[in-house]
Amino acid sequence: MAETASPLGFAIWLTGLPSSGKSTVAHALEILLSERGLPVQILDSDDLRRILTPEPTYSSQERDWFYGVLTFLAALLTDNGVNVLIAATAPKRIYRHGARSQISRFAEVYVECPLEVCQSRDSKGLWERAEQGQIDSLPGAGVTYEEPLSPEVTIDTTTFSPDAAAPRIVHELDRQGFFCQSPCA
Numbered sequence: 001m002a003e004t005a006s007p008l009g010f011a012i013w014l015t016g017l018p019s020s021g022k023s024t025v026a027h028a029l030e031i032l033l034s035e036r037g038l039p040v041q042i043l044d045s046d047d048l049r050r051i052l053t054p055e056p057t058y059s060s061q062e063r064d065w066f067y068g069v070l071t072f073l074a075a076l077l078t079d080n081g082v083n084v085l086i087a088a089t090a091p092k093r094i095y096r097h098g099a100r101s102q103i104s105r106f107a108e109v110y111v112e113c114p115l116e117v118c119q120s121r122d123s124k125g126l127w128e129r130a131e132q133g134q135i136d137s138l139p140g141a142g143v144t145y146e147e148p149l150s151p152e153v154t155i156d157t158t159t160f161s162p163d164a165a166a167p168r169i170v171h172e173l174d175r176q177g178f179f180c181q182s183p184c185a
Contacts, residue, residue: 008104011086025155025169041077068098074099105178
């Protein structure tokens with residue numbers, strides 16, 4: 001008996017400055033997509049760092065390794081039919097481009113938020129520590145954050161709450177035919 005291949009999963013990478021709302025929007029998307037019969041696995045960089053780099057240095061070398069592993073995990077999951085939401089800053093475009101080149105069904109969502117709003121939302125104290133000179137490797141303060149050049153969706157989290165952003169993202173990706181396994185009718 002011939003073995004049938006399982007359908008490929010998709011990956012949606014939510015990128016933006018620290019404290020822009022990536023994780024919160026990912027959780028709102030998770031609920032919305034699950035309600036549509038599209039269960040997802042969230043790969044949140046904060047959660048993965050606790051396991052993969054429990055004492056992170058945030059050096060360029062470590063970042064290259066970390067985002068390479070994150071892309072590998074997302075590709076592995078999607079190749080096995082798992083839908084993935086990636087909530088990770090990924091400050092260099094090359095990290096997100098690498099994921100796009102390895103994952104067949106890939107979309108980039110730019111979670112846009114002005115620096116001053118990110119700083120005011122700073123629940124982890126990162127921006128304050130960067131301002132005090134305790135952190136010199138925070139994307140947006142010490143390390144350049146390269147905004148996406150042509151993301152599938154841009155969502156401004158100063159305009160839309162996470163619960164309002166999720167349906168807008170799904171609507172735009174639907175309009176682009178992203179969720180269709182084969183050509184949409």
